[in-house]
Amino acid sequence: MIDIEKNLQEVQAQIASQCQKSRRDPEEVTLLAVSKKKTIEDISTAHQAGQIDFGENYLQEAEQKINKLQYLPIRWHYIGPIQSNKAHRISELFDWVHSVDRYKVAQRLSRFRPADKPPLNVLLQVNIDDEPSKAGIGLADINELADKIAILPRLNLRGLMAIPAIRTDFEKQREPFKKLADALSCLQLKHPYCDTLSMGMSADMNAAIAEGATLVRIGTAIFGARI
Numbered sequence: 001m002i003d004i005e006k007n008l009q010e011v012q013a014q015i016a017s018q019c020q021k022s023r024r025d026p027e028e029v030t031l032l033a034v035s036k037k038k039t040i041e042d043i044s045t046a047h048q049a050g051q052i053d054f055g056e057n058y059l060q061e062a063e064q065k066i067n068k069l070q071y072l073p074i075r076w077h078y079i080g081p082i083q084s085n086k087a088h089r090i091s092e093l094f095d096w097v098h099s100v101d102r103y104k105v106a107q108r109l110s111r112f113r114p115a116d117k118p119p120l121n122v123l124l125q126v127n128i129d130d131e132p133s134k135a136g137i138g139l140a141d142i143n144e145l146a147d148k149i150a151i152l153p154r155l156n157l158r159g160l161m162a163i164p165a166i167r168t169d170f171e172k173q174r175e176p177f178k179k180l181a182d183a184l185s186c187l188q189l190k191h192p193y194c195d196t197l198s199m200g201m202s203a204d205m206n207a208a209i210a211e212g213a214t215l216v217r218i219g220t221a222i223f224g225a226r227i
């Protein structure tokens with residue numbers, strides 16, 4: 001049996017320990033529990049253990065979970081690929097979207113954001129290792145897209161997100177995270193309210209925290225392997 005409550009405590013302890021090594025305040029690092037392919041029961045268990053932020057990758061699956069759990073004060077983050085015809089529903093359901101990499105999608109997220117909700121928090125997804133198979137914009141394209149998105153009335157541009165290629169060595173893991181952190185510093189010159197670096201998963205969260213992650217996206221280490 002997977003003990004979600006114990007796993008959450010261990011992940012929080014790992015965050016605290018890496019923050020201490022990196023001389024950072026653990027309060028600066030938000031834990032996002034990635035619940036894709038996990039059940040509504042798993043999510044409620046984690047919520048009962050104090051977890052507030054949850055990440056989902058697939059709209060259909062997420063919609064059912066969000067509807068069933070709407071009585072809980074959960075913050076929902078969309079972290080999967082976005083087809084532009086799904087942007088409408090995503091904008092109605094979620095509090096954050098981490099995977100914006102096209103202006104057309106951003107326009108639709110803004111246009112369809114319900115009037116009774118606060119502006120949608122968005123991050124630009126960066127293809128930090130230039131992998132042909134991965135979504136995201138290049139480092140060189142961040143400023144142009146950010147300038148256009150920052151003007152959209154119903155979005156709050158909050159920062160950057162990346163999913164680097166898999167590396168096992170800690171020092172090697174740090175390299176793409178450092179690049180993303182430098183890109184955020186650069187972006188902040190023009191967009192100072194950008195405060196979020198969404199980087200680090202179960203296998204590389206320590207390296208991400210060492211390089212300044214403000215939000216780590218953790219699935220396996222909390223909920224166990226996905227089948």
Ligand SMILES: *Cc1c(COP(=O)(O)O)cnc(C)c1O
Binds near residue numbers: 034057080221
């Ligand atoms: C699945 C997923 C995660 C979580 O990965 P784990 O290795 O299970 O921690 C994080 N970010 C994104 C974008 C994902 O799709």
